[in-house]
Structures are given as C-alpha cells and as structure tokens.
Amino acid sequence: MQFDLILIRYGEMAIKGKNRKYFERKLQDHLIRKLEQFKDTRVKKKRDRMYVVLNGEDPHEVMKQCQQIFGIHSLSFAIKVDKVEEEIKKAALFAFQDAPKAHTFKVSSRRADKNFPVGSQDLNHKVGGYILANTDGITVNVHKPDVELKIEVRNDAAYITAQDYPGAGGLPVGTTGQSLLLLSGGIDSPVSGYLTMKRGVQIEAIHFHSPPYTSERAKQKVLDLASELAKYGNKISVHIVPFTALQEKIHHEIPEGYSMTVMRRMMMRISEQIARNREILSMTTGESLGQVASQTMESMNAINEVTNYPVIRPLAAMDKLDIIELSKKINTYPISTLPYEDCCTIFVPKAPKTKPTRENASYYESNVDFEVALHEAVKQTEIIEVQANQKTKEEFKDLL
Numbered sequence: 001m002q003f004d005l006i007l008i009r010y011g012e013m014a015i016k017g018k019n020r021k022y023f024e025r026k027l028q029d030h031l032i033r034k035l036e037q038f039k040d041t042r043v044k045k046k047r048d049r050m051y052v053v054l055n056g057e058d059p060h061e062v063m064k065q066c067q068q069i070f071g072i073h074s075l076s077f078a079i080k081v082d083k084v085e086e087e088i089k090k091a092a093l094f095a096f097q098d099a100p101k102a103h104t105f106k107v108s109s110r111r112a113d114k115n116f117p118v119g120s121q122d123l124n125h126k127v128g129g130y131i132l133a134n135t136d137g138i139t140v141n142v143h144k145p146d147v148e149l150k151i152e153v154r155n156d157a158a159y160i161t162a163q164d165y166p167g168a169g170g171l172p173v174g175t176t177g178q179s180l181l182l183l184s185g186g187i188d189s190p191v192s193g194y195l196t197m198k199r200g201v202q203i204e205a206i207h208f209h210s211p212p213y214t215s216e217r218a219k220q221k222v223l224d225l226a227s228e229l230a231k232y233g234n235k236i237s238v239h240i241v242p243f244t245a246l247q248e249k250i251h252h253e254i255p256e257g258y259s260m261t262v263m264r265r266m267m268m269r270i271s272e273q274i275a276r277n278r279e280i281l282s283m284t285t286g287e288s289l290g291q292v293a294s295q296t297m298e299s300m301n302a303i304n305e306v307t308n309y310p311v312i313r314p315l316a317a318m319d320k321l322d323i324i325e326l327s328k329k330i331n332t333y334p335i336s337t338l339p340y341e342d343c344c345t346i347f348v349p350k351a352p353k354t355k356p357t358r359e360n361a362s363y364y365e366s367n368v369d370f371e372v373a374l375h376e377a378v379k380q381t382e383i384i385e386v387q388a389n390q391k392t393k394e395e396f397k398d399l400l
C-alpha cells in the first residue's frame, strides 16, 4: 500500500474572484518547478482542486517541498483504490497509521457514486470498526478527533485521506507584483524578504558591497541568503552595487554624526533608480522600529525623504526575538550569523545621531558633489542570478 496523490487546498486564493484562474496557474507553475527533481510526479488541476500525482515518488519528501510554496493552505496524502469495501478499509488503516501522533479519529464518508452498495453511515462504522480492531490504544472521537479520515466514493474510484498538513499560507509568488529587497548580510532583511514573498511578491535583491573593506565572503553570504529565499519562489536576481567610493566620500566629507543617515539615503536613491530601471514598483527593507540608531522614527523620517517609492517594512512592528525565530524557521539564521562584516558595520560611526533631521541631512549633502559617484555606482552594478539550493562556491566552503 502507498499514497497515490497529494491533495492541495488553497485558502485565501479561493476568494479572489476572476483572478482565481491566474493565481491557480501561478501556483501550478511553482509546484511543477519545485517538484522537478521528482521526475515521475505530475501536477494536475481539476475544477476546484489541485493535486500531485506521486507515481511512486517518496510522498513525505514531495510533501516537504510542497509545504514551502506560498498560496497553499493545507495538504493531505490520498490513496486511490477500487470501490471495494475491503480495499477501502485497508487504505483507511494505512492512511491513519501514517498520521503522526494520532490517538483519536473519526471517519467521514461521502458517496458521490450512489450505486456503491454501502451507505455513508454504514461505511463510517465499518471502516471505524476495522481501524479499532487493527490498532492499540486508539479511540473514536467524533467531536474533536486528532485525525478525520475522509472517504470519498466517486465514479472512477474511492479516495481516502487522513492527516491535514499545514501549507505555507500566503499567495503564490508573482501574483501581486515585484519589490526590490535591500538585502544586507544581517538577520532582518532576509526575513523581511520572506514575508514580502509570502504576500505573493516576486523579489529582486540589492546589496551594497564595499571592497576591500568588505570581503568576497560577505558578498557570498548574501548570495547564499538569496538562494535560501529562492526556495520559496523563483530564482532571484541580486544586484551588487559597488559602494566603496560613495562610502569613502561620505566618510570624509559628511560630519560623522550624519554619515549613517546620509549613507542610508544614498542606498535609497540607488535602490529607487535600479527599481525604476527594472520596472519594479516598490522596495522592501528589514528595518524594525527602535532596533538601532538608524531605525528611530526620526532616522526613518530623514532616510525616507529621498524616495517617494513605497517602502515595504514587514518587520517594522515586530520584536527582535520573533524575527530571530522566523529566521531560524526559514533557515537563514545560520547564514546571517556568520561573522563577515557588511559595509555598514565598518563605516558606522561610534556615535551616530539618533535624531537626525531632514534639513540637516539635506544641508550636509548639498555641500558635497555626489552626482558622479552615484551615477557610477548604478552603472557598475553587477547582476547575479541566484537559484534555490545553489551551493556556495567550492573555494569558500571550508571557510564557512
């Protein structure tokens, strides 16, 4: 006995009216790409449901991959058997025994094929009895069972499902537009990217890199983070901006207390320009209120002056501990906590101004000619495409 299918249920997508077809197509595309490694699987859509035909591939491995795809509310394994009572009983027992930690159950049968000789109630009792007879310490609970065994007797066959597995929720990536994620090597911005993707946004990433102050490994770390994020959607284009010239200029020509504010404003300007070039309509950052000097209300206000693009800040109102927990869940934490310095840590002044003003920032900037350096940074930006599961280059492996 083995599972034949994985049934896929999409929650929120169901209410999206005429966009529904589009959402479904995207979801199906994501599933097909995600399951490429399982060569025999097929992803099918039939009226209101989508399912994966396993064709002998490892059900639990396929399930794990499906659970990373946004737009899925829940999933369950299904067994397809001939419409024969004995077959149905055996399948039900198998499905029940696969469910983790189930002590109570109930059986719910539906008979679409009215020619099937056993009525639904009757089938519930017979299958329930069979399970009780073949297990130890298991009881029926019709009100709040650990597992609801569902049996559907349709025209072509009988389908049996047991445990519901949670999906990743959200909306299929690519259905709600694009955003340019400012991706540092830290803990916050990858989590921020994840949450934005969860709302159906396709992201590209931008990283400010300051060699030789920041190492090649710091850059590689960002590419590895992007590769983790790519698991939840498509491949990700990472824009690597050479930021050294601008940082040195800021360091030398802007009063120390404002160097961080001005640096952030430069990042926003460059990001907006690149977003514009790529026809991306928003930016996403990992800013979280009150975390560090650059993230006071005053600071955000001064930084945000330079762009009128929407800036998505999924972490703005989240606690650090919750952010860390999420980063562990999505597997970016171990990469984020590798020690390589990013450009900000190196140039950050000892005492950055925590209450900068727009007026002062503009005034200090007006004394310096940043035009050429800004233009050059955008022009020399390198684009690297990163796939899911892209391994860190061999040469860095032993260093990580």
Ligand code: ATP
Pocket (backbone or CB within 6 Å): 181, 182, 183, 184, 185, 186, 187, 188, 189, 190, 206, 207, 208, 209, 284, 285, 286, 287, 291, 292, 294, 295, 342, 343, 344
């Ligand atoms: P993170 O953990 O994401 O690095 P942080 O807590 O260190 O964030 P800041 O240093 O204030 O906070 O950075 C705020 C946001 O600015 C980051 O979340 C990120 O979106 C962006 N950012 C900072 N440094 C870079 C960089 N080198 N390249 C791209 N984006 C950056």
Ligand code: MG
Pocket (backbone or CB within 6 Å): 184, 185, 186, 187, 342, 344
């Ligand atoms: Mg950081």
